[in-house]
Amino acid sequence: MSTPAKTFYIETFGCQMNAHDSEKVIGTLEHEGYSRVEDEEAADLILYNTCSIRDKAEQKVFHRLNEYKRMQGEGKKFAVLGCVAQQEGNKIFDKAPFVSLVSGSASYRNLPEMLVRLEAGEKRITGLDDRQTEETFDTEFTARSNPHRGYITIIEGCDKFCSYCVVPYTRGKERSRSSESILTEAKRMAEAGYTDIQLLGQNVNSYHDPLGKKSFADVLAMVGELSGVRRVRFTTSHPRDFTPDIVQVIDAMPSICDHVHLPVQSGSSAVLKAMQREYTREWYLERIAWIKAAKRDISMTTDIIVGFPGETEEDFEETMSLLDVVGYDGVFAFQYSPRPNTPAVGMAETVSDEVKASRLQRLLEAQRERQRISYERHLNQIVEVMVEGYNHQRGQVTGRTSQNKTLNFTTSLPILPAIGSYLNVRVTKTFPNSLVGEAVSAA
Structure with missing residues (x-):
């Protein structure tokens, strides 16, 4: 039976x-x-x-x-x-x-x-109550939902203890996988046909090889060198552990995507101190300068919190000024909300919900205009796109560039390109959040 x-x-x-x-x-x-x-x-x-x-x-x-x-x-x-x-x-x-x-x-x-x-x-x-574990959740039985793009968690947990964030309390302390286990999983994925691999961690660049063999930049290069792997992404980076060799690897290896997500949270050093981010505006901008000095055009995105306790209008204006100084290609912005068990819960809320909402709206509107201008630099460029889907209503193919930008394009091919395939596409039109183009050849 x-x-x-x-x-x-x-x-x-x-x-x-x-x-x-x-x-x-x-x-x-x-x-x-x-x-x-x-x-x-x-x-x-x-x-x-x-x-x-x-x-x-x-x-x-x-x-x-x-x-x-x-x-x-x-x-x-x-x-x-x-x-x-x-x-x-x-x-x-x-x-x-x-x-x-x-x-x-x-x-x-x-x-x-x-x-x-x-x-x-x-x-x-x-x-529960496993914050002090040294173990990571590695398994060869991962049921990947996308047959072309896959994730590898290389570091779990967080030791940063930013005053607003619950992650260190819910995901435990930082613990990294061995570089050998990461390479084994990446090889297995490449052999299974994955061409786009994304390395994950709460603070992915805080990675420390328990075997003492590889830095985070070394791990990037190691995965990027695998046969069949065309794109390697990583998220999320922390400014405190962002080092020049990361930029050097992006510059040296075309398979490492030219996109860095580097959350700033605030452009004010006073607010950053209250957030316990343990860096200043100047420290952050030094890392941005490394990225801007690269030979490749590296796209930059960030996270911003508005209305943190104690944030003045002057503090907020310092955050707004970062949009011009850095020139982000994307900003994920949120109103501050207190999270249970975090140090910021005890801080007096000095910014009203109305002011938070107003600041958020101002920031998003300003960023949208900057992105409109920023995306225009891609006009007439030929860029490689990984096909992700189809918009049959518009007669377009949807893809993503190595800078993590959406590109909707048309093709003269009699058969639509397969999802997961790569094409070269000429950009013919730009919008604040996406690009439009025409396929020119298989990549």
Whole structure:
């Protein structure tokens, strides 16, 4: 008599790290005999991989749990994973008693053992309080969702303790994988046909090889040299650990993408000090100067928080001035919102919600105009594009440049280029957030 199939449904909230964590969780579950389904109703086990970076993230998770608690009578089991799980801990069992498993990301390597306990009927299983672990979640069973672009987490956790950020408390301390294990995974991906590999970490350039063999720049070069790999990306960098050799590797190796995401958070040294970023405006701009001095045209993007406690109008104007000084090709900007268990929670909120909203709008409008001008430099350039999809309504192919810019283009080819293929495209029109062009040849 055959064993009945075990099914699971997973929903992921948040960043690329969470998305890749879910790929590894999915692969682990499938290796343990579970089959993935696309509908909660069809699942025996429902998992939510959560994020707590933004305000109201916890409410979103509990709202979703509340929507589906009616299914507990059907014998379904629920698991909360990720940052909200680590942050809320056992309180999740109190708020949602039908949840059976709560695990932070630092404990994912124990998932097979936790699943055995879950199947044995245990009602409250936790994988928490593992901040001091030296272990990383490496698995060869990753279920990658894209057959052409794949992620490799090279460092987990964070030791920076910025005053507004919950990540060090939810993902544990910084712990890097060995350069050998990274190379093994990258080789396996290249042999499977992946041409675009992205290295991930909360602070990816804080990487320290436990074997003492490779720097972060060395790891970039090592992956970029693999046969079949055409693009290597990395995110997210931290200014404190951004070094000149990173720029040198980008300059020397065409396979390393000419794009750096370097979050500044504020252009005011006073606000940066209150944020406990441990660098100044001048320190940050020195690193920008390294990037600008490169032989290649390296695209730069950043993260900015507006309305941090104590931010004056003068502080905000210093942030606004960075848009001109740096010339970002993209800015991800957010209003400050206090996160649980962070030092900034105790700071007096000196900026009203109305002022935060106004500053955010001013910043985004100013950046949009700067991007309009910045993107114009690509007009008439021929750039390599990786095909990502099709817009049949517009008769366009959608792709991405090595600078991580969206390029929508037409082609005279009788057959549409395959997703994952590379073409050379001439840019014929520019917008603040995208480019338009015509294919000229296969790359």
